[in-house]
Amino acid sequence: MASRITELVLDAHDPELLARFWCEVLGYTVLTRDDNGDIEIGPADAGSARPTLVLNKTGRAKAEKLRLHLDINATDRDQDAELERLLAAGARPADVGQTGEESWHVLADPEGNEFCLLRRRVAPA
Template sequence: MASKFTELAIDCADPVGLARFWCAVLGYEVQDEEHGLVTIGSPEVPEGRNRPGPVPPTLTFARVPEGKTVKNRLHIDVNPTDRDRDEEVRRLLDLGARHADVGQTGEESWVTLADPEGNEFCVLGTRCP
């Protein structure tokens, strides 16, 4: 038996605001909110933890007092589903993302952005409908 990836925990200053941003990015919805924690997940898999096989992971945003100070050691990659990469980048920038410089050369097939709290993530060049 192996483990199943079900949740990614993200420390932040504004769990509600960051959850709202990532809901818009991923098409997720808020599943739980209490005491400085907000959990979001796919509306299509509400009971994914209880079924065998892979499921879209939930994201849990937890309020912490310290701020982000260095480059992430772990980040999220997203694939556009209904538009090309550059159109998706424009949409995400309109939602509050910003370009992030983590040492790219300009030859990459992905674009590195940061969410409203500075957490880096990549928009990949391939579309996954």
């Protein structure tokens, strides 16, 4: 028997802001909110094997590069159209030392957490 990733936890200064952003990006919905201000978002289909994202309220600002980042792929449009959608949702380009020859775009969410938009289109889950 193996394990699988069920939740990814991201520290957030403003969980509401990041919940709105990541729900828009991933097509997720808010699943739970707790009394501490933490928010869990995920697929509306409770039986989905996709991991949820827990936005863990913290008073600390992001101080350095994350050791883990998310890679995402568009499901219903090409990479350029998805990039436009992500920028309109509040993402911004991030410079992590890329050369400009990469097939992916490095972006940051509204709190500066880096993620990559890859070129390949994938089927919706």
